[in-house]
Amino acid sequence: MTTTIDNPVMMPVTTVPVPTTTYLTPDGQLISSVPVGASYADNTHLEWGDPLVPGAVVLDEQVAPRASWSGVVRAGQVLTIVDVGGNQSGDCLLYNAHHTDERYSAQDTLAWQDNAYIRTGTVLRSNLGRALMTVVENEIDRQDTIGGACSRESNTLRYGHHVMYHHGCRENFLTEGAKHGLGMRDIVSNINWFMNVPVEEDGALGIVDGMSAPGKRVALRAEIDTLVLISNCPQMNNPCNDFNPTPLRMIVSEPDTDLEYEADS
Amino acid sequence: MLKEDWVALAADHSTDTVLNARADARAQGGQVSDWMPYLPASSSPFCPDDVAPDSLTWAETVAPGGYTHKVLARGTRLRLEDPTGEACAHTLVYNALEPTERLNVADTQKIPWQAYLGAGHPLLSGDGRVLATILTDTSGRHDAFCGTSTAAWNALRYGTALPEGPAPAGRDLFVKAAAKHGLGPADVPPSVSFFQGVRVASDGSFEWFGSSGAGTAVELVAELPLIVLIANVPHPRDPRPEYVVGPLRVHAWRTPETFPTTPADERFDASPEVRRAYLNTLDYAEARGL
Numbered sequence: 411m412t413t414t415i416d417n418p419v420m421m422p423v424t425t426v427p428v429p430t431t432t433y434l435t436p437d438g439q440l441i442s443s444v445p446v447g448a449s450y451a452d453n454t455h456l457e458w459g460d461p462l463v464p465g466a467v468v469l470d471e472q473v474a475p476r477a478s479w480s481g482v483v484r485a486g487q488v489l490t491i492v493d494v495g496g497n498q499s500g501d502c503l504l505y506n507a508h509h510t511d512e513r514y515s516a517q518d519t520l521a522w523q524d525n526a527y528i529r530t531g532t533v534l535r536s537n538l539g540r541a542l543m544t545v546v547e548n549e550i551d552r553q554d555t556i557g558g559a560c561s562r563e564s565n566t567l568r569y570g571h572h573v574m575y576h577h578g579c580r581e582n583f584l585t586e587g588a589k590h591g592l593g594m595r596d597i598v599s600n601i602n603w604f605m606n607v608p609v610e611e612d613g614a615l616g617i618v619d620g621m622s623a624p625g626k627r628v629a630l631r632a633e634i635d636t637l638v639l640i641s642n643c644p645q646m647n648n649p650c651n652d653f654n655p656t657p658l659r660m661i662v663s664e665p666d667t668d669l670e671y672e673a674d675s
Numbered sequence: 676m677l678k679e680d681w682v683a684l685a686a687d688h689s690t691d692t693v694l695n696a697r698a699d700a701r702a703q704g705g706q707v708s709d710w711m712p713y714l715p716a717s718s719s720p721f722c723p724d725d726v727a728p729d730s731l732t733w734a735e736t737v738a739p740g741g742y743t744h745k746v747l748a749r750g751t752r753l754r755l756e757d758p759t760g761e762a763c764a765h766t767l768v769y770n771a772l773e774p775t776e777r778l779n780v781a782d783t784q785k786i787p788w789q790a791y792l793g794a795g796h797p798l799l800s801g802d803g804r805v806l807a808t809i810l811t812d813t814s815g816r817h818d819a820f821c822g823t824s825t826a827a828w829n830a831l832r833y834g835t836a837l838p839e840g841p842a843p844a845g846r847d848l849f850v851k852a853a854a855k856h857g858l859g860p861a862d863v864p865p866s867v868s869f870f871q872g873v874r875v876a877s878d879g880s881f882e883w884f885g886s887s888g889a890g891t892a893v894e895l896v897a898e899l900p901l902i903v904l905i906a907n908v909p910h911p912r913d914p915r916p917e918y919v920v921g922p923l924r925v926h927a928w929r930t931p932e933t934f935p936t937t938p939a940d941e942r943f944d945a946s947p948e949v950r951r952a953y954l955n956t957l958d959y960a961e962a963r964g965l
Binding site: 510511513515516517518520521522524525526527537538539540552556557558559561562563564565566567568570571580593594595596597598599600607609611613614615616617 | 775777779780781782784785786788789790791799801802803804820821822823825826827828846859860861862863864865866874875877878879880881911912948949951952955
């Protein structure tokens with residue numbers, strides 16, 4: 411069956427000559443015509459923060475704007491994620507580090523706690539209902555796990571086919587997941603740290619201006635050895651990063667043994 | 676079953692030789708139960724009034740705590756009915772040609788800017804396409820937040836989650852249904868459920884809406900060839916201490932008039948987002964020669 415669709419003819423866009431941009435690379439400068447996405451403006455205020463829990467730091471890494479990251483947080487260790495530039499969505503997926511068929515389940519997390527938002531004390535559960543991590547500290551009113559990840563494909567629905575070339579979080583998850591043997595079928599509904607997705611009374615739902623700020627943090631205690639994938643969201647078509655992609659800081663701590671968390675009470 | 680009933684049942688059968696056992700087995704055919712598939716589908720005792728029995732391609736009553744699954748051709752209509760007001764149809768759909776394309780609950784809620792499922796709502800894949808569209812809905816009580824139950828949840832709620840027992844978990848049923856299409860446990864993503872609803876209160880807590888009563892139905896159209904998996908188990912937030920779920924009726928049919936959504940349909944242009952989703956779906960189907 412061939413379908414004829416009355417689609418308005420788009421205005422052709424001609425760009426001659428091909429624009430080029432200068433990029434800083436580890437080896438100097440590169441001139442490129444690749445239309446990579448935006449990075450934060452020069453005058454952006456950055457707060458690099460500190461670990462949210464006292465203890466020995468075992469890993470401390472930065473995630474550049476638009477980039478992906480992964481790491482294993484051992485049972486008992488605490489991962490602090492710092493929203494360095496403010497309102498920067500850190501799209502996040504979790505897996506049992508030893509058996510990745512067991513992975514984060516947004517639906518089980520929400521059904522068990524009987525609430526649609528992630529807050530201090532939320533247990534991040536797997537598709538088997540088990541605790542993967544617990545939100546032991548959190549400096550944002552509520553965190554999102556409804557809004558999912560952006561992708562090249564879903565961007566065509568949300569904004570139009572002219573943005574299909576933009577980089578997206580699903581691309582980052584595929585890049586990072588491939589390092590751990592994970593593929594398309596392993597990408598499920600994720601968490602969006604520092605992103606704001608309210609559900610209104612009539613069911614209206616969407617990504618709105620964030621409630622975070624430079625230096626705001628969340629801390630996650632691993633209940634089992636957990637593989638964490640992060641996409642530092644490159645989206646430039648909605649407020650999930652204030653239209654100004656900034657870095658994230660990932661700090662893994664071995665917390666002091668006598669530490670008591672309010673989240674556990 | 677009580678022991679004496681089992682002894683009585685055995686006494687009804689003469690199975691001491693192969694010929695007797697064969698005769699005994701063959702004598703059991705032609706019976707009906709309350710939950711069964713109807714073959715051919717046109718023989719369904721519950722064919723919807725507005726559907727020609729000869730057009731049916733799937734007719735089944737799914738048992739409480741049961742599951743079913745089918746591959747449906749593009750353009751097929753699928754009607755799920757809740758005859759008692761107690762069914763809960765946890766549902767997953769996959770592109771049958773490339774099952775890595777499957778229901779994406781986050782996109783299904785986010786892209787239409789609407790968390791609650793109802794008539795006109797697309798079931799979107801993660802690949803920017805519509806797998807199925809909800810055409811009609813007389814229930815209005817559905818859910819895309821909570822998913823289905825796990826064995827851990829049922830063990831907590833009901834004290835047992837054995838798959839052969841009285842409180843099977845929806846995820847375990849999905850895993851089996853998926854396996855029968857070559858899919859593994861990692862291929863069971865977040866799901867949606869029909870006929871038992873929740874609503875989100877201003878503080879984020881879920882308010883139990885439950886069922887809107889006996890005799891409601893939802894009808895969907897397959898926008899691509901689909902693998903459909905259905906687990907009929909209680910909603911995980913069903914507040915009752917008992918494990919209560921009713922039978923689910925399933926009918927699917929295809930006629931020369933049952934097209935997938937085309938630009939001639941009003942729903943094609945219902946929103947700019949869904950229009951582009953249908954454009955992507957038609958683009959895929961036509962390139963693939965469907």
